[in-house]
Amino acid sequence: MPSTERSATSGLLFGISAYLLWGILPLYFVVLGAIGPFEIVSIRVLLTLIFCAGAVTVLRQWGRTAALLRDRGILLRLAAAGAVIYVNWQVFVIASTSGHVIDASLGYFINPVVTVLLAVVLLKERLTPVQWIAIGLTVVAFAIIAIGYGIFPWTGLVLALSFGFYGYLKSSVGDRVPALSGLFVETLVLTPLAIAIISVLGITTGLSVADADPVTILLFACSGAVTAVPLLCFAASARRIPLSVLGFLQYLAPTLMFLQGWLLFGEDVPPARWAGFGLVWLALICLSFDTIRRAGRERRRKRLG
Numbered sequence: 001m002p003s004t005e006r007s008a009t010s011g012l013l014f015g016i017s018a019y020l021l022w023g024i025l026p027l028y029f030v031v032l033g034a035i036g037p038f039e040i041v042s043i044r045v046l047l048t049l050i051f052c053a054g055a056v057t058v059l060r061q062w063g064r065t066a067a068l069l070r071d072r073g074i075l076l077r078l079a080a081a082g083a084v085i086y087v088n089w090q091v092f093v094i095a096s097t098s099g100h101v102i103d104a105s106l107g108y109f110i111n112p113v114v115t116v117l118l119a120v121v122l123l124k125e126r127l128t129p130v131q132w133i134a135i136g137l138t139v140v141a142f143a144i145i146a147i148g149y150g151i152f153p154w155t156g157l158v159l160a161l162s163f164g165f166y167g168y169l170k171s172s173v174g175d176r177v178p179a180l181s182g183l184f185v186e187t188l189v190l191t192p193l194a195i196a197i198i199s200v201l202g203i204t205t206g207l208s209v210a211d212a213d214p215v216t217i218l219l220f221a222c223s224g225a226v227t228a229v230p231l232l233c234f235a236a237s238a239r240r241i242p243l244s245v246l247g248f249l250q251y252l253a254p255t256l257m258f259l260q261g262w263l264l265f266g267e268d269v270p271p272a273r274w275a276g277f278g279l280v281w282l283a284l285i286c287l288s289f290d291t292i293r294r295a296g297r298e299r300r301r302k303r304l305g
Contacts, residue, residue: 011240015249018233021226023256026104029096030265032220034212036205037093038197040223043209044089045187045194047224052184055228065181074173075185081169082186086193088162095155101261102269106145107159108254109280112287113138114164122168130290134283141279148272179235183228251284 032040056065068074095104113134119125127135146152170182201207209220238246258277261267 007240011237012245014233015237015241015246016252018230018237019249019252020256021230021233023253024260025092025226026096026101026257026260027264028219028226029093032216033097034216035208035220036201037090037097039201039208040093040097040220041086041090042194042197042201043220044223044227045086045190046198047221048227049184049187049191049224051224051228052180052187055180056184059180061178061181064178065184068177068181068185074177077169077173078177078182078185079189081166081182082189084162084165084169085186086190088159088166091155091158091162095159099265099267100155101257101265102267102273103153103155104159105254105257105261106153106156106277106280108163108257109251109277109284110138110141110156110160111163112250113280113283114160115167116287118164118168128290128294130286134286134290137279137283137286141276141283144272144279145276148275149270153276179231180228183231248288 029040056062068078092104095101116127116131117135120127142153142157170177173182198207209217212220237249262269
């Protein structure tokens with residue numbers, strides 16, 4: 001097999017691995033249900049920091065990591081990225097452990113639409129008519145879910161916006177920030193907050209992890225790797241396959257979340273929810289069609305010179 005084909009194949013496998021791991025995260029956090037959600041995220045930050053520090057040491061990337069800490073502009077953007085991803089992690093864990101996995105899946109389904117909208121607001125990009133249709137369908141979907149289900153889907157909206165802003169901030173630093181070093185800096189910035197939350201919980205209610213069974217503690221100890229490994233797989237995939245292919249793989253994670261919430265956890269899916277999700281899926285079909293069409297047009301333009 002030629003090296004380019006091997007690279008594309010490995011990139012596809014890395015991408016599938018990343019989104020499969022992200023897709024089964026609700027199940028992982030449900031298993032950790034004996035531990036409080038704020039405790040989970042705070043200790044997760046510290047364990048991720050330790051995991052990344054070890055990986056940076058093994059891969060000898062301390063020089064590049066130190067350079068990020070000295071660059072004020074990049075450091076500020078990574079700090080902002082750390083703040084929004086903390087919000088994302090916290091809301092996601094609360095949703096996973098409180099019977100709102102389907103709401104969480106909605107957030108990641110609409111993330112591509114939110115990303116397009118952020119490009120208009122922040123980057124002043126002009127949308128195609130198909131992209132406007134996708135945004136319109138998503139707005140109508142939220143209205144249907146809110147009216148028919150009786151509760152506005154705040155969980156999905158916060159997850160989509162936080163992850164969308166995280167993607168924007170990460171893309172703003174581009175190739176200047178390696179995935180591993182970037183994650184180390186983001187979790188380093190979050191460490192004082194994590195320590196403060198753990199301290200408050202320890203003084204007030206006590207840490208529930210101390211009363212957990214050995215299997216739960218062992219699984220929880222792996223949360224640093226659970227956070228970092230999918231990100232590293234994603235970064236490896238992004239370097240090997242086209243962004244358009246990676247874009248289609250992103251639907252794998254929320255699909256797995258939706259199926260877990262519906263079939264495994266028995267969450268309610270009334271007609272209004274089906275109708276809202278149906279419109280979101282239609283919006284994603286529109287975006288996918290537009291992406292394929294524009295990619296084909298770009299390939300033809302390059303062939304013609």
